[in-house]
Amino acid sequence: MGLLTLDRDSSVPLPEQIYRSTRRAILDGRLALGGRLPSSRSLATGLGVSRNTVNAAYELLMAEGMIEVRPGSAPRVVDGGEGVGDLPGELLPQVSASEPALSARGQAMASNPWGASGRRRGGRLEPGTPALDCFPQDAWARALRRAARRLKGPELFYDRIPGYEPLREVLASYLVEERGLRASAERIIVLPSTQAALFMLASALTDPGDCVWLEDPGYLGARAAFQAAGLEIRPMPVDDEGADPRRVPDGPAPRLVYVTPSHQYPFGMRMPLHRRLMMLERVRACGGLVVEDDYDSEFLFEGRPLAAMQGLGGEGDTVYLGTFSKTMLPGLRVAYMVVPPALAAPLARVQRVTGTFANVATQAALAEFIESGHYRAHLRRIREVYAQRGRGLAEALRARLGNRIVAADPVGGVQIAVRFNMPCDDKAVARRVNERAFGVAALSAYALSAKASGLVIGFAALRDGEAETCAEAVADALDRETGNAPAGHGVA
Numbered sequence: 001m002g003l004l005t006l007d008r009d010s011s012v013p014l015p016e017q018i019y020r021s022t023r024r025a026i027l028d029g030r031l032a033l034g035g036r037l038p039s040s041r042s043l044a045t046g047l048g049v050s051r052n053t054v055n056a057a058y059e060l061l062m063a064e065g066m067i068e069v070r071p072g073s074a075p076r077v078v079d080g081g082e083g084v085g086d087l088p089g090e091l092l093p094q095v096s097a098s099e100p101a102l103s104a105r106g107q108a109m110a111s112n113p114w115g116a117s118g119r120r121r122g123g124r125l126e127p128g129t130p131a132l133d134c135f136p137q138d139a140w141a142r143a144l145r146r147a148a149r150r151l152k153g154p155e156l157f158y159d160r161i162p163g164y165e166p167l168r169e170v171l172a173s174y175l176v177e178e179r180g181l182r183a184s185a186e187r188i189i190v191l192p193s194t195q196a197a198l199f200m201l202a203s204a205l206t207d208p209g210d211c212v213w214l215e216d217p218g219y220l221g222a223r224a225a226f227q228a229a230g231l232e233i234r235p236m237p238v239d240d241e242g243a244d245p246r247r248v249p250d251g252p253a254p255r256l257v258y259v260t261p262s263h264q265y266p267f268g269m270r271m272p273l274h275r276r277l278m279m280l281e282r283v284r285a286c287g288g289l290v291v292e293d294d295y296d297s298e299f300l301f302e303g304r305p306l307a308a309m310q311g312l313g314g315e316g317d318t319v320y321l322g323t324f325s326k327t328m329l330p331g332l333r334v335a336y337m338v339v340p341p342a343l344a345a346p347l348a349r350v351q352r353v354t355g356t357f358a359n360v361a362t363q364a365a366l367a368e369f370i371e372s373g374h375y376r377a378h379l380r381r382i383r384e385v386y387a388q389r390g391r392g393l394a395e396a397l398r399a400r401l402g403n404r405i406v407a408a409d410p411v412g413g414v415q416i417a418v419r420f421n422m423p424c425d426d427k428a429v430a431r432r433v434n435e436r437a438f439g440v441a442a443l444s445a446y447a448l449s450a451k452a453s454g455l456v457i458g459f460a461a462l463r464d465g466e467a468e469t470c471a472e473a474v475a476d477a478l479d480r481e482t483g484n485a486p487a488g489h490g491v492a
Helices: 014-027 040-047 051-063 104-110 113-117 137-150 165-179 194-205 220-228 273-286 341-354 360-371 374-404 426-434 466-482
Strands: 188-191 211-216 232-239 254-259 289-293 318-323 335-338 415-420 454-458
Touching: 014 051, 040 051, 104 220, 137 360, 137 374, 165 188, 165 318, 165 360, 188 194, 188 341, 194 220, 194 254, 194 289, 194 318, 194 335, 194 341, 211 220, 220 232, 220 254, 232 254, 254 273, 273 289, 360 374, 374 415, 374 466, 426 454, 426 466
Parallel strands: 211 232, 211 254, 254 289, 289 318
Antiparallel strands: 188 335, 318 335, 415 454
């Protein structure tokens, strides 16, 4: 059969190659329905293989109903009866020249708002990245081992979807005590990430075309989740006190309002009490729901933390988001949200449909890690380390770049926003800096309509001497981008 060729260097077995080639020839019409095939003996001779090899391929085709083999007669392509013979020739699958493509919704979900930031994934000083050298490996390993031995029964199956009950109870106590929340275990839903929480909220609480308010500049992950859900995003300008809902242009009432009041992303200011109360009142009057992302409130380097907005409003005003990605490690894949009582059961059912469950062994280990006091001790240690590293980076940037930038000492968090005092393409600057294996991001990428130019630089994982190296890379990139580089000055 001239339609068959074999690749003897391929990892695909010869019977499988014969089966695939014959099947494709039948489906695309090169072998006619009812047509004869070579006997196993003649095909084996023609291909230079054993009869057993051909028989194995023919048996696969017979099992699919593609061919029939009767004693004393040559094999034939099935024509009529079961199998491929049921299909008229014009309806047989054809070889398509086109590739599978995403739907419009899939394209929105796959869009990458981070791509426009010039950021290099995995680069040094990437925003949002905690310090691996500060992670308590031994204590965490012991907690994991104990959790693995202790887990049994219902916790290992499907009836604990909103989260491991002991972790939800420990979290509720911690959040009431440390953040002033209205929290109970029944209102906590544990998920793999804040991004999963944002996508779930956007999918379950809004319909395509609904309006949401987003800080401007603001967190790209929230923008991505809202865009994927087909929502109309209206920018909420940010000033020295954080997001200001009074400055949102007139338009449809928002279903969701996303804010980072404890440490605005990416600028880092804290929203004072009067602005928080005004925000709650404004959103309540619109009939919307505040989504409060408290992503790194544990890292406050000076002063006393303000209570979370969720504890200031009514029972149904706010969804509170928290994560262990910054305080522990992103790879643990544990975040959570505290939802209004009326939404707890419905969102748990949505969670079942979406399959966004967090690993139960990790949840059990976290419950013990918090309850034993290891978590608070870890936070105390990294606050001091991160404060030192953040201030060191800000000082190095100011010393090297002077009045070309604004870089205040961070009051918390794991990244710093550096603003440029000169017109330039900050995305090009970010790309130039990242040619030196950094992972900084352009500040303008976080803006919807606001004017912002600068860089967002992580500092939690800063190593000795790296602050000065980063400052030199930024100065060099600015010089090259603005045309001020001295002759012969290139990338190291």
